[in-house]
Amino acid sequence: MKLKFGRKVISVEEARSVLSEYVKLTETEIVPLSAAFNRRLAGDIYADHPVPHFRRSGVDGYAVCAADIEEASPDNPAILRVIEHIPSGTVPELTVYSGSASRIMTGAPVPDGADCVVMLEMTDALPLLDAGVSSTQVCIKKNVPMGSNITPIAGEIVAQELLLPQGSQIGPGEAAILATFGYSYVTVFRKPRVAIFSTGSELLNVEEALQPGRIRNSNSYMLAAQVEAAGGEAVIMQALSDNVEEVEIALLETLAKVDLVITSGGVSVGDYDVLVDLFGRFAGKLLFNKVAMRPGTPTSAAFWENRLLLSLSGNPGASFVGFELFAKPLIKAMSGSPSPCPEAMTAYLDVDYDKGSAFPRYVRGTTHVENGCLRVKPSGIDKSSIMVSIKDADCLIQLPAGGSGFARGERVLIYPIK
Numbered sequence: 001m002k003l004k005f006g007r008k009v010i011s012v013e014e015a016r017s018v019l020s021e022y023v024k025l026t027e028t029e030i031v032p033l034s035a036a037f038n039r040r041l042a043g044d045i046y047a048d049h050p051v052p053h054f055r056r057s058g059v060d061g062y063a064v065c066a067a068d069i070e071e072a073s074p075d076n077p078a079i080l081r082v083i084e085h086i087p088s089g090t091v092p093e094l095t096v097y098s099g100s101a102s103r104i105m106t107g108a109p110v111p112d113g114a115d116c117v118v119m120l121e122m123t124d125a126l127p128l129l130d131a132g133v134s135s136t137q138v139c140i141k142k143n144v145p146m147g148s149n150i151t152p153i154a155g156e157i158v159a160q161e162l163l164l165p166q167g168s169q170i171g172p173g174e175a176a177i178l179a180t181f182g183y184s185y186v187t188v189f190r191k192p193r194v195a196i197f198s199t200g201s202e203l204l205n206v207e208e209a210l211q212p213g214r215i216r217n218s219n220s221y222m223l224a225a226q227v228e229a230a231g232g233e234a235v236i237m238q239a240l241s242d243n244v245e246e247v248e249i250a251l252l253e254t255l256a257k258v259d260l261v262i263t264s265g266g267v268s269v270g271d272y273d274v275l276v277d278l279f280g281r282f283a284g285k286l287l288f289n290k291v292a293m294r295p296g297t298p299t300s301a302a303f304w305e306n307r308l309l310l311s312l313s314g315n316p317g318a319s320f321v322g323f324e325l326f327a328k329p330l331i332k333a334m335s336g337s338p339s340p341c342p343e344a345m346t347a348y349l350d351v352d353y354d355k356g357s358a359f360p361r362y363v364r365g366t367t368h369v370e371n372g373c374l375r376v377k378p379s380g381i382d383k384s385s386i387m388v389s390i391k392d393a394d395c396l397i398q399l400p401a402g403g404s405g406f407a408r409g410e411r412v413l414i415y416p417i418k
């Protein structure tokens, strides 16, 4: 009665691959650099000048000719005449010649003629009265090799070098590069807009008082936080009842306005599992409706009105895991990530896990480091109906199907999620 169509189980990897065929990059937009953190670049960034673009002093001290101080030591200091003071941000006017030195600050351009900079701590300044003009000379007590404390032109970055490829996410290092090259505005991919619909007649709005048999809608807010963490813009929609017409109208009204629609609930075999009813009558294309995973086995997806619709199981744990496995890679791919799928690490199980499973499990896990090794344990009671432990999960532990469980100390794959 309920299933108007069958359910063919596919693997998590197959489901991801099916979804990836429908990913469209969002269009680009220009935003101030200060508003671009965590966004992804819509084009390659090349260096249009070398860094540094002048010979840069790395220390406060004296720019000199290395040949003049070859023999310098505390007992045999080289005495040089100071001809100029060079603060950072200025351009030296005089060329250093044999027998002379220029006082120079960290970050200032090294004057022509000088081929090393001696740190201030290795020198003593001496007053000098020369033909009635007050001047200084400097005593250099150490020899330093040619090139010391000078970053040559292009010592850090060569002109025309590829600095940041398209898709780079703007973190602290990228922000520093963009600022260095004068990008006060950057062209990035627009954040994918993701509409979130919870379904279920039992759901109350967050501000509503508890009622017998009814619960507050927590999934919409959990999923919205996940959307934002994945780089999307979450649009929390009014939760829907188990009425299929209502769900159909609401989704049809919304699909064209966003890049992705996520629903939670109503995908199992219950009498009121409304997404199942919808997929039995809608004009879209059902992509899958069963995934070899636990939790979230009934996770479904469709392509409808030119948009992806991802329907997650309603149980909070299943919604959370389904989002991490499927929605996060979609949002990342839409916003330009070249590697949207999570990458596995290995960790050692910190507890016995004595449940086998017909399908691979994705257990919410909490990691810690012990004697330099990464260890992991389930974040709490490992049931998809349990919500309270989600806050403690920093990874998903992937436990293969079959068997009767896993022993403490076994190596397992984990997918970091924070």
Ligand SMILES: Nc1nc2c(c(=O)[nH]1)N[C@H]1C(S)=C(S)[C@@H](COP(=O)(O)OP(=O)(O)OC[C@H]3O[C@@H](n4cnc5c(N)ncnc54)[C@H](O)[C@@H]3O)O[C@H]1N2
Pocket (backbone or CB within 6 Å): 198, 199, 200, 202, 203, 215, 216, 217, 218, 219, 220, 264, 265, 266, 267, 268, 269, 270, 273, 295, 296, 297, 298, 312, 313, 314, 315, 316, 318, 384, 385
């Ligand atoms: N006979 C069977 N029953 C169930 C099966 C099955 O294979 N055979 N699968 C179980 C599994 S596994 C899961 S997961 C759930 C999937 O259920 P649905 O996706 O249909 O979700 P609902 O029935 O709507 O809700 C399940 C559960 O989650 C609560 N929920 C739903 N939405 C929210 C929300 N927005 N915020 C907080 N909590 C929510 C809902 O009240 C239910 O308790 O089916 C099992 N049953």
Ligand code: MOO
Pocket (backbone or CB within 6 Å): 293, 294, 295, 296, 297, 298, 313, 315, 317, 318, 384, 385
């Ligand atoms: O989706 Mo259910 O959470 O497989 O347990």
Ligand SMILES: [Mg+2]
Pocket (backbone or CB within 6 Å): 265, 266, 267, 268, 269, 270, 272, 273, 314
């Ligand atoms: Mg159900």
